[in-house]
Amino acid sequence: MDYPGPGMNMTQCNPSHNCANCPSRQTTEWRDLTGAELALVDQAKQTRMFDPGTTLYDQGDEGGGIHCIQSGLIGLRRLDEDGNSALLRLCSGGTTIGYRAYLTKEAHLNWAEVMTPSIVCFIERSYVTRLLAANLQLGERFLQHAIEDLSEVESDYARSMTRSMKSRFLHVLMVFYEQLGYRDDTGSPTVELPIKRGELAEMIGAQPESISRLIRQVQMEGLLQIDDRRVQIHDMEAVLRKAGVTF
């Protein structure tokens, strides 16, 4: 595991820090653990740095415990029998993944691939079990997480059945803008995409060539401009409308 190089878009964190001062903890299930419980997690967790392209767990692996992303970007992929892969979701710092396989005691249904240099903690099954028994709110937090994931996937699913590639493409751009967007020097809404073209394609069930064509098309329509991974939105109104985003 190399230390992530300069220029990478990630929070620089000391991997040997403890949970009590983890910048991401407040958005995780662990947010209402007591000091003693937190100390248990600290003692139990294995913190590691991962390079892009590496794997946290494979589809079919036994779900030994829970991964807690401190920083970076993790993609959850699903592979079907014919080798087609879909990128179901991207998870960044402050998210736990693998909780479903833990709770059902079944194998992972997805495959977790590191997309950008990441720091991820792993908490082994037996410790999670102890924590769940000790802290009743923890179970509620997992329920809440499951419900949020469910809402989001269900929306994505409905969208995949009713909207065109273009609409879905614009939608993922808007999701990235919501998470990472800013205004550039000229005041234009701008966002740096964290993933490459082929991965964008996998997010909407398209081929990479279609993404290229969609980019050209929406640029010619004057909706936005994409250079490399920088997206400048020129007509936010129209983009939101075509993406099917409600106000």
Added chain:
Amino acid sequence: MDYPGPGMNMTQCNPSHNCANCPSRQTTEWRDLTGAELALVDQAKQTRMFDPGTTLYDQGDEGGGIHCIQSGLIGLRRLDEDGNSALLRLCSGGTTIGYRAYLTKEAHLNWAEVMTPSIVCFIERSYVTRLLAANLQLGERFLQHAIEDLSEVESDYARSMTRSMKSRFLHVLMVFYEQLGYRDDTGSPTVELPIKRGELAEMIGAQPESISRLIRQVQMEGLLQIDDRRVQIHDMEAVLRKAGVTF
């Protein structure tokens, strides 16, 4: 509300029965309630019979409480801004729906339409809250339900991105066969579809015409035979393979 007519494929149930002897209760979240808790549900619940085409709740409605399907078939639909509708899921007896809106205190994201004559109980928010406080296992049951729904929707979502219409069509037929299938006099695997063509189309994000064409196509390939709503599977092996079902 008329009493469902003869010939409909539904469990005949006295709508004024109590939960303790409800045939569907063992598969619901209420399965481990105590006698006293069950009595509370009995007192609180409103049981009604619904005709096909009627609505349990609309997308956007406030999620007042939880619906518990005793018998019949309920479709959960999602409508987008342009009026396109997707049939996300079918729920039958022994399932609770609307728990997400209850738990998040937000509006229903979907729209629940009655597909076949159904008997459905409604339990008002305040009673569910009392039950959740009284019985800790109940929360776990909802967590379990959310996780099962999540797994299923995620699989459907991945399938919608990676597989063709034909594969997805065969897949829904297999799901129906799994739930309702039987062997006819000649021993052929057979299933009576509970919904019409247009609704099959909505389940896979297609148009009704495409379903007609798919039917003709798979019949000509010798995979199966469909007359009206009766499906006879001739080559189960091939159907399962093309549906992407793993053994």
Added chain:
DNA sequence: GACGCGCCTTGATCTTGGTCATGTCGGCTG
């Protein structure tokens, strides 16, 4: 510098599925 490689783009062509128009069948109603 030459080469290879990954990522991206583009064009040509083909396939899939959508759209539109029309027709049939069966059941229901005046």
Added chain:
DNA sequence: CAGCCGACATGACCAAGATCAAGGCGCGTC
């Protein structure tokens, strides 16, 4: 019985994307 309506089927045509093939560009390595 005539007329109507909803569900389904079918054909002709069109459009959105996939597929296949080729090439450009940036970057690391020998």
